[in-house]
Every structure is written in C-alpha cells, then in structure tokens.
Amino acid sequence: MHPHVSEHQNQSCVEFIDALFRCHKESGWKKFIGSCNAAQDALNECLRLEFENKRRTQLDAARTKRKEVLEKWKEVDEYQ
Template sequence: MHPALADHLNPGCVELAEKLSTCHVEHKWAKFFGKCNALSDALNRCLGAEFEVRRKRQLVEARARRAQVEARWRQMREDDKEHEEFERKQREHSQQ
C-alpha cells in the first residue's frame, strides 16, 4: 500500500492514486489476490518518474548554489590577499 500522496508533490500521479484507492475500496477481498496490482504498478512507475524529475531539478539547483558559494569563496580569498598586501605595505611604510 502506498502512503498518502501529497497532491502538490505528485500532481501527475493523483489520478492513479485515486483509482488505486477506489479499486481497494470496491474490491475488498480481490485486492489481496492481485485485482489492483496493475494500478499499483502504474502508480509506482509514475511516482518513480516524478522522483527522477525532482531529483534532476534539485541537482541543477544544487550545482548552481555551489557555484555561487565557490565564487564567493574566491572573492573572499582575493579580498584577504588584498588586505594582507595592504597591511604589509603599511608595516613597511611605518618601519621606514
């Protein structure tokens, strides 16, 4: 049995989930002997496909966030180098 599906997370599978639930209600005993298995398999395929779509989208978003973080790290390192160079020049100037 599938858990309760969130309609906003699985919009393409809502109809299949409803059909499976209806099948289970209408065939209280036959469901134990495979009456609803075709719908269950179709729902599993649908959920798997939607999972893959979400996974790929999240991967693209994660890579974009990672690129932003790495760009910020590079900028911070450059700023640190500039600051160290400035301090070094200040020390040299004060020692003269």
C-alpha cells in the same frame, strides 16, 4: 510497495492514486490476490518518475548554489 501517498504531495500522480483507491474499494477481498496490481504498478511508475524529476531539479539547484558559493570564496580570497 509504495510509500504513503497523498494528493497534495504528489500532484502529478493524482489520477493513479485515485485509481488505486477506487480499485481497493471496489474489489473487496480480491485486492489481496492481485486484482489491483495494474493500478499499483502504474502508481509505482508515476511515483518513480516524480522522484527522479524532483531529484534532478534539486541536484541542478545544488550545483548552481555550489558554484555561486565557490565564486564568492574566490572573491574573498582575491580580496585578501
């Protein structure tokens, strides 16, 4: 099960979101018995990769910021 998705928050997965919504619209009741599972799996994989990329970017930014903060504290300690 994927979280609520929106095109403006998940730019890299727009084609998969559209494919899933199109499948749900076209399949009618068949969507409940698994006719859209392939589109669902593709969307889940895209969202997983997007999450990992965002997590990696945020982690790198946090490490850089932490390094800068520690350098500032070192300067303050040397000043005193």
